[in-house]
Amino acid sequence: xxxxxxxxxxxxxxxxxxxxxxxxxDMNHNSMYWYRQDPGMGLRLIYYSASEGTTDKGEVPNGYNxxxxxxxxxxxxxxxxxxxxxxxxxxxxxxxxxxxxTQYFGPGTRLLVL
Amino acid sequence: xxxxxxxxxxxxxxxxxxVAFNCTYSNSASQSFFWYRQDCRKEPKLLMSVYSxxxxxxxxxxxxxxxxxxxxxxxxxxxxxxxxxxxxxxTLYGNKLVFGAxxxxxxxx
Numbered sequence: 116x117x118x119x120x121x122x123x124x125x126x127x128x129x130x131x132x133x134x135x136x137x138x139x140x141d142m143n144h145n146s147m148y149w150y151r152q153d154p155g156m157g158l159r160l161i162y163y164s165a166s167e168g169t170t171d172k173g174e175v176p177n178g179y180n181x182x183x184x185x186x187x188x189x190x191x192x193x194x195x196x197x198x199x200x201x202x203x204x205x206x207x208x209x210x211x212x213x214x215x216x217t218q219y220f221g222p223g224t225r226l227l228v229l
Numbered sequence: 230x231x232x233x234x235x236x237x238x239x240x241x242x243x244x245x246x247x248v249a250f251n252c253t254y255s256n257s258a259s260q261s262f263f264w265y266r267q268d269c270r271k272e273p274k275l276l277m278s279v280y281s282x283x284x285x286x287x288x289x290x291x292x293x294x295x296x297x298x299x300x301x302x303x304x305x306x307x308x309x310x311x312x313x314x315x316x317x318x319x320t321l322y323g324n325k326l327v328f329g330a331x332x333x334x335x336x337x338x
Contacts, residue, residue, distance in 0.1 A: 150328075157233060157316065157328030158273065173325065205272055218326060220272035 117141055119221035121206050127227045128196045136191040136224050138206030146209045147189035148173075148218065149181060151202040158205060164189055196228045230255055232327050235317050239333035246307045250332045252300045252317030259327075262293055264302050265316040267331065273316055276302075307336045 119140045128134055140147065145166045150158040150173075160173030162181040170181050178200060180192045189208075193200055204224045209216040235252045242248045254262075262279035277284065279291040279300050290303040300317055317329035 155237070155330055157231075157330045158326075159328075160325055163325070217275050220274070222272050223270075 119206055119208055119219055121204075121221035121224050123224060124222065125225045127229065128193075129229050130197060132196050133192070133194050134196065134226075135193075136204055136206075136226075137188070138190065138221055139188045140206075140208040140219070140221075141187065142208060142210070142219065143186070144208035144210050144219075145186070146211060146216070147183065148207040148209075149179075149189070149191045150205045150207065151175065151200075152205060152223075153202050161191065161204075196226075198228045200226065201228045202226060231329075232256060233317055233319055233329035235315075235329040235332045237330060237332060239335050241335045241337060242307055244307055244309060244336055244338055246336075247303065247305045248307055248334065249301060249303045250315055250317075250334075252302075252329055252332075254298050254300070254317075254319045254327075256319075256321055257295075257298060259298075259319040259321055261320040262291075262300050263318040263326075264289075264291055264300075265318055265328075267314045267316055269313075273328075276315070304334075307334075309336050309338060312336045 122137045148163040149161040152158045164170045164183040167186045206221040207218040209218045264276040265273040266276045267273045279293045283292045288305045292301045314331040316331045
């Protein structure tokens with residue numbers, strides 16, 4: 116089992132460019148999440164999907180869109196990248212959306228916006 | 230005020246030492262509590278859940294004090310491999326995790 120995979124691992128964008136970060140999990144989990152991690156700050160939730168067909172905003176959704184393509188895949192799109200979106204992005208999944216469910220994280224995507 | 234606050238460290242300790250980290254959370258409605266470990270440039274991984282009665286997993290002991298709204302992690306007999314950033318995490322509702330910024334631990338030989 117690969118667990119949670121993310122592509123790409125690294126990306127450099129110019130301001131105004133768009134891109135999609137891909138995430139897939141092979142654990143048959145229902146819930147999936149996108150976080151960003153910035154120096155000196157904890158991971159912050161961007162969007163999440165409690166189950167296939169649903170998505171909801173997290174703490175910092177502005178400038179992002181998501182698509183829950185199917186049960187396995189949850190993508191994050193930056194329509195017009197800004198330098199403030201330079202960050203490390205982590206995708207995660209959990210079996211259910213309950214408070215005690217363990218979340219499993221992907222290896223992250225390091226994004227630099229110039 | 231941050232929802233989850235941690236001393237960023239770094240804590241520099243020799244092998245074999247005992248080290249303790251504390252974490253405070255601001256929302257008394259927080260439901261669940263965890264410690265995650267994050268190695269340099271890697272993804273976070275669950276270390277242990279934290280229960281009101283306290284719980285132990287080998288060399289690691291976690292405690293929760295709901296009245297004072299803090300969580301602690303004690304590591305005994307530190308190993309070089311324990312060097313990492315330790316993230317304090319709480320959930321308010323559903324499965325929305327709120328992360329602290331992390332405490333850096335460096336274990337030296």
